[in-house]
Amino acid sequence: MTTEGRAPLGRSRRPTIKDVAEAAGVSRSTVSRALTGRGYAAGEVRERVLRAAAELGYVPDAMARTLKQQVSRSVGVLVSDLRNPFYAELAAGASREARERGYTMVLADTSLSAEAESEAAEALVALRVAGVIVTPNSSAVSTYLSSHGIPVVEVDRQFAAGSTDGVVVGNRVGARLATSHLVGLGHRRIALFIDETDWTTGYERHQGYLEALAAGGLTADPGLVVSSGWDVADSRRRALDMLRGPDRPTAVFAANNVLAEGVWRAIGELGLGVPGDISLVAFDDAPWMSMVSPGVSAVAQDTFNLGATAVRRLHERIALPEADSVTTVLNVRLVERESTAHPPAL
Amino acid sequence: MTTEGRAPLGRSRRPTIKDVAEAAGVSRSTVSRALTGRGYAAGEVRERVLRAAAELGYVPDAMARTLKQQVSRSVGVLVSDLRNPFYAELAAGASREARERGYTMVLADTSLSAEAESEAAEALVALRVAGVIVTPNSSAVSTYLSSHGIPVVEVDRQFAAGSTDGVVVGNRVGARLATSHLVGLGHRRIALFIDETDWTTGYERHQGYLEALAAGGLTADPGLVVSSGWDVADSRRRALDMLRGPDRPTAVFAANNVLAEGVWRAIGELGLGVPGDISLVAFDDAPWMSMVSPGVSAVAQDTFNLGATAVRRLHERIALPEADSVTTVLNVRLVERESTAHPPAL
DNA sequence: GTCGGATATGACATCGTTCCCACATCGGAT
DNA sequence: ATCCGATGTGGGAACGATGTCATATCCGAC
Numbered sequence: 001m002t003t004e005g006r007a008p009l010g011r012s013r014r015p016t017i018k019d020v021a022e023a024a025g026v027s028r029s030t031v032s033r034a035l036t037g038r039g040y041a042a043g044e045v046r047e048r049v050l051r052a053a054a055e056l057g058y059v060p061d062a063m064a065r066t067l068k069q070q071v072s073r074s075v076g077v078l079v080s081d082l083r084n085p086f087y088a089e090l091a092a093g094a095s096r097e098a099r100e101r102g103y104t105m106v107l108a109d110t111s112l113s114a115e116a117e118s119e120a121a122e123a124l125v126a127l128r129v130a131g132v133i134v135t136p137n138s139s140a141v142s143t144y145l146s147s148h149g150i151p152v153v154e155v156d157r158q159f160a161a162g163s164t165d166g167v168v169v170g171n172r173v174g175a176r177l178a179t180s181h182l183v184g185l186g187h188r189r190i191a192l193f194i195d196e197t198d199w200t201t202g203y204e205r206h207q208g209y210l211e212a213l214a215a216g217g218l219t220a221d222p223g224l225v226v227s228s229g230w231d232v233a234d235s236r237r238r239a240l241d242m243l244r245g246p247d248r249p250t251a252v253f254a255a256n257n258v259l260a261e262g263v264w265r266a267i268g269e270l271g272l273g274v275p276g277d278i279s280l281v282a283f284d285d286a287p288w289m290s291m292v293s294p295g296v297s298a299v300a301q302d303t304f305n306l307g308a309t310a311v312r313r314l315h316e317r318i319a320l321p322e323a324d325s326v327t328t329v330l331n332v333r334l335v336e337r338e339s340t341a342h343p344p345a346l
Numbered sequence: 347m348t349t350e351g352r353a354p355l356g357r358s359r360r361p362t363i364k365d366v367a368e369a370a371g372v373s374r375s376t377v378s379r380a381l382t383g384r385g386y387a388a389g390e391v392r393e394r395v396l397r398a399a400a401e402l403g404y405v406p407d408a409m410a411r412t413l414k415q416q417v418s419r420s421v422g423v424l425v426s427d428l429r430n431p432f433y434a435e436l437a438a439g440a441s442r443e444a445r446e447r448g449y450t451m452v453l454a455d456t457s458l459s460a461e462a463e464s465e466a467a468e469a470l471v472a473l474r475v476a477g478v479i480v481t482p483n484s485s486a487v488s489t490y491l492s493s494h495g496i497p498v499v500e501v502d503r504q505f506a507a508g509s510t511d512g513v514v515v516g517n518r519v520g521a522r523l524a525t526s527h528l529v530g531l532g533h534r535r536i537a538l539f540i541d542e543t544d545w546t547t548g549y550e551r552h553q554g555y556l557e558a559l560a561a562g563g564l565t566a567d568p569g570l571v572v573s574s575g576w577d578v579a580d581s582r583r584r585a586l587d588m589l590r591g592p593d594r595p596t597a598v599f600a601a602n603n604v605l606a607e608g609v610w611r612a613i614g615e616l617g618l619g620v621p622g623d624i625s626l627v628a629f630d631d632a633p634w635m636s637m638v639s640p641g642v643s644a645v646a647q648d649t650f651n652l653g654a655t656a657v658r659r660l661h662e663r664i665a666l667p668e669a670d671s672v673t674t675v676l677n678v679r680l681v682e683r684e685s686t687a688h689p690p691a692l
Numbered sequence: 693g694t695c696g697g698a699t700a701t702g703a704c705a706t707c708g709t710t711c712c713c714a715c716a717t718c719g720g721a722t
Numbered sequence: 723a724t725c726c727g728a729t730g731t732g733g734g735a736a737c738g739a740t741g742t743c744a745t746a747t748c749c750g751a752c
Binding site: 059060082085096105111116122126128148261264265287 | 637
């Protein structure tokens with residue numbers, strides 16, 4: 001609490017490199033060299049500096065450093081919806097990997113809105129982040145960030161394949177796996193619940209579904225492909241409609257965990273038996289799927305790893321800005337639980 | 347792609363305020379005034395500047411600005427585990443509120459480790475964030491950050507009540523609510539699953555449990571209070587032990603969603619009926635609790651709002667650094683589902 | 693015709709770092 | 723004695739923004 005020296009150190013001004021220099025009786029340059037390890041600093045002097053720094057509780061100003069060096073140690077992470085366990089886990093993976101590589105993570109939840117996404121992107125440009133990983137809602141983000149010279153990695157889905165790096169999962173394979181599983185059990189009327197087919201995820205999963213049907217010698221019935229909105233409420237509503245209607249399917253493949261939740265709730269409300277009346281398989285293995293009874297079969301993706309891999313890719317990209325862009329595809333696997341069985345006998 | 351002027355603008359250097367100034371034919375000062383709106387700028391000039399800035403795609407460097415102004419527009423958010431829906435939702439709430447108030451969010455997952463927490467805290471000091479909200483693992487963070495003059499808000503649990511702000515929920519009330527509910531149904535052997543009782547959350551929930559027992563005229567049996575580890579696996583193991591043992595309880599109150607999951611799984615594995623053989627109520631209403639059947643009764647906290655409120659509190663604190671510290675307590679409510687009923691007849 | 697306020701703009705120091713350069717000292721070789 | 727490389731250290735100019743201050747011009751009032 002005692003005020004020291006002539007400068008109004010007063011209550012508490014953060015110590016700067018200058019304060020450390022004075023305390024150690026050397027110049028700012030020397031302190032910088034001693035602390036960063038770049039350039040000469042005699043053993044005894046280095047020790048003195050380190051001691052002074054520790055004593056003052058000196059923490060170098062990342063802003064000033066970044067400004068001078070023109071490279072930041074922060075990466076931006078843009079995800080659609082942290083409340084969805086998929087994105088939360090992806091962010092968790094990114095966080096761990098970022099920490100391990102010495103990056104801090106600037107995160108924004110873009111709420112599936114293109115506007116929030118642009119705003120966030122601009123903030124990241126202002127912060128001069130070293131790179132960004134994003135689950136894009138449009139092609140605008142990647143374009144915008146790239147135009148500002150910021151490396152981008154698109155995760156989960158891609159809008160700018162070819163011009164930016166991507167880390168995705170085997171959507172087509174996964175969808176085929178899930179659908180084939182149903183076909184193999186003898187189902188012939190298999191519905192697909194999907195939110196959009198413009199994004200790569202939706203498109204690929206739809207394709208995988210169709211491929212599996214074709215491979216099983218089934219003709220695809222467009223009436224069985226339900227374009228749902230992105231939320232549980234809408235999915236549930238549409239599932240109720242479909243399951244109440246005539247000629248209902250004997251199995252449903254839900255293209256993501258949110259849609260699966262809607263379908264699951266609808267099934268429960270209608271008092272239908274799973275898998276007795278209807279089989280259900282989901283893309284993306286959310287925690288609840290292993291908690292409910294019967295457990296829901298699902299295509300599991302290593303979401304945590306998806307985030308971690310994206311940060312690794314970004315790190316490499318930052319090191320080699322001019323290298324050709326790469327899309328990494330992570331494998332998925334089908335987790336069979338109790339929600340899938342033979343269709344009911346006629 | 348054409349190189350312009352004498353300076354090596356070359357491929358792409360980010361435009362600075364100087365570039366805008368030259369393009370608009372004015373000085374840097376004028377550009378600054380025109381863009382920030384602080385100080386004079388004639389209508390025509392302002393327009394010219396804005397146009398030049400837009401044309402160049404100029405985005406002010408937040409680093410330089412922060413360095414000069416000595417105040418940043420970033421807040422730090424430190425959470426224990428993004429994979430836990432509780433923390434994910436808290437982060438989501440913080441994110442939305444941060445965006446609304448014009449802050450960017452620097453987030454770190456501290457993995458329940460004190461070491462990661464300190465590291466992250468130091469990074470936040472280096473970044474000169476305007477403030478930090480944290481779900482603390484120890485008292486060290488708040489102390490450390492405060493000593494560097496950074497405002498802190500502790501969320502969910504408090505280690506530094508009195509000296510820093512806090513935003514928590516009515517833990518004691520909630521636990522009493524849950525336990526009383528069981529007592530009211532006629533249960534006399536009610537187990538408590540809890541991970542630790544050093545943190546305020548654990549302590550208060552334990553107290554609430556005890557109070558409810560006392561109010562119901564029951565004597566607390568220490569053998570019914572299970573100190574579990576923090577993960578599902580351990581909780582499950584201990585639940586198996588207890589439920590297999592003699593004289594098992596007729597009801598369990600799990601002090602958080604992770605413990606509840608362990609207990610739920612154990613019950614399922616043992617083939618016990620809920621609520622026929624055993625009633626279950628949880629603190630913290632995780633998504634799966636409304637998905638499973640029977641639904642799990644739970645003390646619901648508005649977790650999203652918890653994060654949002656913390657950011658609001660932080661914002662106020664930043665504005666008034668010297669004001670007395672405040673602890674905000676959010677209300678909880680008991681959501682009754684089907685996992686709680688009268689104890690089995692003897 | 694000069695004064696003074698309003699209106700506008702630019703020069704320049706500054707924030708906390710880094711790092712290029714100049715410079716100092718020293719021991720040993722010529 | 724002089725020169726040289728090796729070993730250290732400090733001075734000072736950046737980085738990109740802001741904001742204070744000085745200054746320039748104009749207009750109307752005395």
